[in-house]
Amino acid sequence: GENVEQHPSTLSVQEGDSAVIKCTYSDSASNYFPWYKQELGKRPQLIIDIRSNVGEKKDQRIAVTLNKTAKHFSLHITETQPEDSAVYFCAASMGGGSQGNLIFGKGTKLSVKP
Amino acid sequence: EAGVAQSPRYKIIEKRQSVAFWCNPISGHATLYWYQQILGQGPKLLIQFQNNGVVDDSQLPKDRFSAERLKGVDSTLKIQPAKLEDSAVYLCASSLGTGNNEKLFFGSGTQLSVL
Numbered sequence: 001g002e003n004v005e006q007h008p009s010t011l012s013v014q015e016g017d018s019a020v021i022k023c024t025y026s027d028s029a030s031n032y033f034p035w036y037k038q039e040l041g042k043r044p045q046l047i048i049d050i051r052s053n054v055g056e057k058k059d060q061r062i063a064v065t066l067n068k069t070a071k072h073f074s075l076h077i078t079e080t081q082p083e084d085s086a087v088y089f090c091a092a093s094m095g096g097g098s099q100g101n102l103i104f105g106k107g108t109k110l111s112v113k114p
Numbered sequence: 115e116a117g118v119a120q121s122p123r124y125k126i127i128e129k130r131q132s133v134a135f136w137c138n139p140i141s142g143h144a145t146l147y148w149y150q151q152i153l154g155q156g157p158k159l160l161i162q163f164q165n166n167g168v169v170d171d172s173q174l175p176k177d178r179f180s181a182e183r184l185k186g187v188d189s190t191l192k193i194q195p196a197k198l199e200d201s202a203v204y205l206c207a208s209s210l211g212t213g214n215n216e217k218l219f220f221g222s223g224t225q226l227s228v229l
Contacts, residue, residue, distance in 0.1 A: 006156075034217070043118075043205070043220040044157065089156050101147075101170055102218060104156030 002027040002094050006105025013080050014113050021108045023090035024072040032093035033073045039086045080112045118221035120206050126227045132194040135224045139208030148191050149205040196228045
């Protein structure tokens with residue numbers, strides 16, 4: 001079945017620096033890759049997503065890149081702020097008949113130090 | 115727009131007891147998901163409904179877990195009997211349609227502690 005690996009598990013940066021989180025997936029039929037931010041005790045919230053027909057997508061300080069050949073995708077956060085501190089999860093859609101099912105990575109705990 | 119509603123927010127039970135969780139998806143969303151999130155891990159899909167039918171329950175431990183969405187709106191997830199390893203946050207999510215690549219919106223979850 002689909003497997004999603006996420007690295008690093010923890011990431012600490014200084015305010016204003018950039019943060020990069022990387023994920024790899026195993027199912028070549030996956031074609032949808034969302035990123036979720038989860039603050040302590042709160043629900044996961046979608047922050048950006050990318051589909052397989054696009055190589056890069058940007059939304060203000062957040063960008064996601066996708067390399068379908070290598071089966072990896074990355075989240076880039078520029079000019080980090082303390083409020084970016086949270087756990088970030090990548091996910092990949094399952095191919096085949098399981099429409100909409102997402103397989104999640106184990107998460108990256110991002111700490112932005114002021 | 116109202117989000118996905120879940121209750122209760124917290125639940126503490128002893129092993130071998132039963133527990134039920136409730137979810138009300140975003141109005142008009144056809145697809146509903148139950149995810150289990152163990153501390154320190156990403157959410158894991160338990161079951162997916164499309165309207166009132168089950169699309170995927172391959173990872174649902176059917177000897178103790180059951181779920182229903184009788185009228186295609188609200189859903190309940192039940193565990194009977196609970197085990198210590200069931201301690202987790204149970205997240206409900208919904209999406210608008212039934213096609214692939216639909217955006218999922220999560221509820222706040224029910225945090226279950228099994229003692």
